[in-house]
Amino acid sequence: MIINGPKINLVWLKRDLRLEDNEAIFNSIASGKQTLLLYVFETILLEDNHYSERHWNFIKESIRDLNERLKPLNSKILSVEADMISVVNKLIEFYTVRDIYSHQETGILVTYNRDKAFKRYCKNNLIKWHENINNGVQRGLKNRDKWTELCNTYFEKEPLPFTPSKNQLLSIDEIENLEKVLSVPSLSTPKESPFQKGGRTTGLRYLNTFLNKRYENYMFHISKPELARKGCSRLSPYIAWGNLSIREVYRKAYILKQTSKHKKPLEAFMSRLRWQAHFIQKFEMEHTMQEESINKGFHKLKKDISKQYQDAWKSGQTGFPLIDACMRCLNETGYLNFRMRALVVSFFTHNLWQPWQECSQHLSRMFLDFEPGIHFPQLQMQAGETGTNMLRIYNPIKNGLEHDPEANFIKKWVPELKNLETPFAHEPYLMTQMEQQLYNFHLGEDYPNPIIDSEQTRKKASDTLWNLRKNTLVRTESNRILKKHTLRNK
Template sequence: MNSSKEHINVVWLKRDLRLEDNEAISNALETGKPTLLLYVFEHILLNDDHYSERHFNFIKESLRDINQSLQSYDSKVLSVTSDIQSAFNLIQEYYKVDTIYSHVETGLLVTYNRDKEFARFCRNNLIDWVESKNNGVERGLVDRDNWFDNWEAYMEKDLKVFHPKENQLLPLEKIQSLESVFTVTDLETPNNTSFQKGGSTTAWIYANSFFESRHHDYMFNISKPEASRSSCSRLSPYIAWGNISIRQVYQKGLKIKNNSKDTRHIGAFLSRLRWQAHFIQKFEMEHTMENASVNKGYHKLKKSISQDYQRAWKEGKTGFPLVDASMRCLIETGYVNFRMRAMLASFFTHILWQPWQAATTHLSQQFLDFEPGIHFPQLQMQAGETGINNLRIYNPTINGLKYDPEAVFIRKWVPELSKLDTPFVHEPYLMTEMEQTFYDFKLGEDYPNPIVDIKENRKRASDILWNMKKDPEVLRESLRILKRHTISDRSRMLRND
């Protein structure tokens, strides 16, 4: 080994694309050694069906934002396209890597397997790999005893401040030399999209506006598909990709709440941060949820595949206006609120009677805030295949009338219905031939007929799934799941404080 090589630390950035309150960066800087910040656009993720261009553009915007902040330190993130072991092999040709710092990633099975292989790589190359807890989620738990206490304690810790010593970050000149031997990733992204832009700078614009004013109608509008777009925090993509830590948001929210008379809405928001961590912890402890129902009793449930049904759902052409508006909005903007997401999943799995696994990649590709630890547990819960949650089969017409009564959201995203009177916007299939003539509108041409009989299909799903909850294997698995994943004092999760 060439002893003349400069010794450095490397911070491997993944879903923690920020400088502040980043324990991996803080731990590296505390050693005093020269430090390289690295992001690798890995082939295993570039080629994974769960990801799409919108995700990688968000990552690129986040990296540009970090690089803007690093200009005053004469440094930037080395951003390359490679697999992770090849990237470190190249770096080691020029530097002696002593320690790699990163956060534990609760990701897909491919990233979990990659991490196991990378741990062997580090051992073989005499590199220490130090992983930090990510947003309070813990690896290696067998049950949830004391989990909530530990999570709260983590949230109350002091925030990590980004404060490198002079010349501690690897300078631009040395990073540019490394770039000459790598496939450097172009960080430019399209400007003309409807997606939220990545980066901590933008994350704090959303956070500050929410805590200053937008939260005032949070609970009133949380389920409304149009009003929620401004009344909800809209921080989910920034949390998912780590532009902002949950600890930063949690502490900011507590501070606002403790100094405000308007505590209900902030408290409700903070309780959802707890639930977010709860679901990711559940996935961390049982990663098989990515491909199979967590309750093994539902593995015997068989559904017929209909490519026509699935295509209509993916394209927003099912003949059910709120379903179609939600899907089209999601495709265009990367966001719909929680209730609309639940309705899309429920409609696919219950009304169309399709397996939830067939919805995973389409939805993950559309969700700008795709977070594996939320994605798979929520899909299974909405599909009614956990055995421990209430069965919810959403009726899109009832939800439309309740949460979009004037059909503002539907008209916006299904413009072919915009000229109809509101009752027909919600239920165009009730129009008579005469009414269609009056509106110069042809059902089946201007807008699809419903692709299924919702009452008949809803009853089928309800009957089958309620009966399955009594199945001995489903019951045994339900007890196992409750023992492994249930928090002893659920009231603490539900409280609005």
């Protein structure tokens, strides 16, 4: 073991896989010390059911992209598979580490507990852990009295540059020496995949094509399951995993707005960037939302769990074409637009009458852009268990007719229905026996009958939830939630 080895700073990359506008990297470089950039594929996350291979591949692609950008500086990311404390223990056999930099992560409960343990570890080992604000989310707030002002301050600052001095980053040779004593995962990923590729280079390409032209249809296509695939920005995975910062995306949209003839779609887009920070802030202030409803009055709501219903929903075999198309599309590509996400959660929690917790991990594994601070508050809002938001129970047939009128999306993802006339593609269960013979289509064989009665289940859910909202505890909790999370400038 080397005692008092060369002094270095350590930057612990997590959901901030970028060099530019990365406060942890910026502050480490500003200190003047030599810096090692580290990403740890943590065992606790590799084994966690919220994540899947699509996430790890996106991260690996992001790291490979970072390594390409670091080549001219003769450096790269030290990528390790282990737990953070064991990695640091190994590093301090070679280097003196007194300062570790990272962003404040608003993550799932295992990362929250990991951070508490790591903070104790740093204190016991005389290491100062510098945690920086990420995307405007503030730690330690009791209410939203000053949040808007603090968030505005973040958004109004210039994005931070990446300007290390010569040889300030550990060299490739030095990092490869460390790799010999650590468990280094392969960064290879499938060459062909239906998922968006990770990395800042690709993220910037999506941003540029959106702001060059695609944004003009943003407001018209945002709710359409097929058109949204190009009409929306498609930046969510690059923001969720930190290839791009909210601030730099917001700033580019703001600059374009000054000269654009299409200001309204840009304003709508920028507003949603702000709401992203708002929802993550909500989760930051009430992390128990991962496992239980934020409104304690809904804890008494009991639903019978049906594995049959859940499996049909997960695999896109419910007999409701738009629901099935959405779930198959999500499972294969990792993406759905917001409206369709709300629709499938509403169907699961209201029509199938299943607890939102039962769909949480499947959706997090499928969403390429899984962001805990968005995921859990949105699940509860769509399930109608906040007591503060309007109860919305989406009609899958009505949404199909409105947002996929020609059934293009449905026929693409439910090919069993592709040869049917458009009305039947939306509601195949209306076909008579003669019509089924005419189309050589057999309901119950080629495509399932509806597994529930949508009108009856909608009424049951609506009556139950509206009655529960009259409960004293639900009302008390609603007032508490509003007091804690309502923006004071509203």
